[in-house]
Amino acid sequence: MRIVKGKNLLIVLSTSVFLNACATMQSAENIFSNEPVNDYSNMYLRGVFNWWEASDNFKLLPIEDYKYTVTIELIADGQPYDFKVADDTWTHKLNCGLKFGNQVIELDDDIDLYCAGDSTNLQFTPNETAMYTFTLDTRDDDEPELTIVKQLQ
Numbered sequence: 001m002r003i004v005k006g007k008n009l010l011i012v013l014s015t016s017v018f019l020n021a022c023a024t025m026q027s028a029e030n031i032f033s034n035e036p037v038n039d040y041s042n043m044y045l046r047g048v049f050n051w052w053e054a055s056d057n058f059k060l061l062p063i064e065d066y067k068y069t070v071t072i073e074l075i076a077d078g079q080p081y082d083f084k085v086a087d088d089t090w091t092h093k094l095n096c097g098l099k100f101g102n103q104v105i106e107l108d109d110d111i112d113l114y115c116a117g118d119s120t121n122l123q124f125t126p127n128e129t130a131m132y133t134f135t136l137d138t139r140d141d142d143e144p145e146l147t148i149v150k151q152l153q
Contacts, residue, residue, distance in 0.1 A: 038093060038115070040138045045070050047083025047121075054088035060136050071133040071151060080104060080123040085113065085136055085146060092117040096144065107150055112143040124148055 041062065044054040049072065060068035074081060087094040097119035098111075105111055105124045113119075113136075126132060131151040138144040 037141050038138070040066075040068060040094070040136065040144065042087050043068060043085055043094065043096075043136060044088060045072065045083060045134050046086050048081055049074065049083070054086075060085070060134070063135075066137060066139045068136045068138070069133055071131050074124075074126040074129065074132050076126045076129045078125070080125040082121040082123055084119065084121055085134075085144075090117075095119055096146075097122050105146070105148055107148055110137075110145045110147050112140075113146055115144065122146070126150075 040060075043060045045058040045060065046052050046054060050058050058070055058072065060070045063069050085096040093115055095117055096113040096115040098121070099114035099119065101120060102123055103111070105122055111122070124132075128150075130153065133149045133151055135147045135149070136144055137147070
């Protein structure tokens with residue numbers, strides 16, 4: 001009976017080592033791959049300007065590999081717009097804002113986003129009423145970048 005238990009234990013241990021090796025190989029593939037782990041294809045600009053909803057007018061659309069964009073009108077009333085970039089269900093790893101506190105974003109700055117359930121809001125105060133393009137660059141899967149550019153009229 002002892003030999004059977006020993007063989008079963010050996011089989012269990014061998015299987016465990018094999019499965020751990022497979023998981024490690026999968027992780028190594030992700031590390032050395034240029035492909036993002038997260039799927040950013042269903043992201044929205046969500047904030048006070050749209051009641052934090054995931055509405056079609058605020059969906060980030062692909063413009064090239066790893067880049068998504070949306071253009072919206074913002075009214076310059078001197079107040080900052082609080083917002084985040086998130087998917088339609090506020091998925092923990094696709095809830096993108098800042099890691100700490102508040103930071104007012106300036107035009108043309110590349111802001112590294114922190115994507116987690118505890119991310120804080122971004123803020124932007126337009127200096128004039130105009131159309132603004134928000135571009136999400138997801139080449140760095142751990143810290144996608146957001147840029148805001150004012151459209152020429």
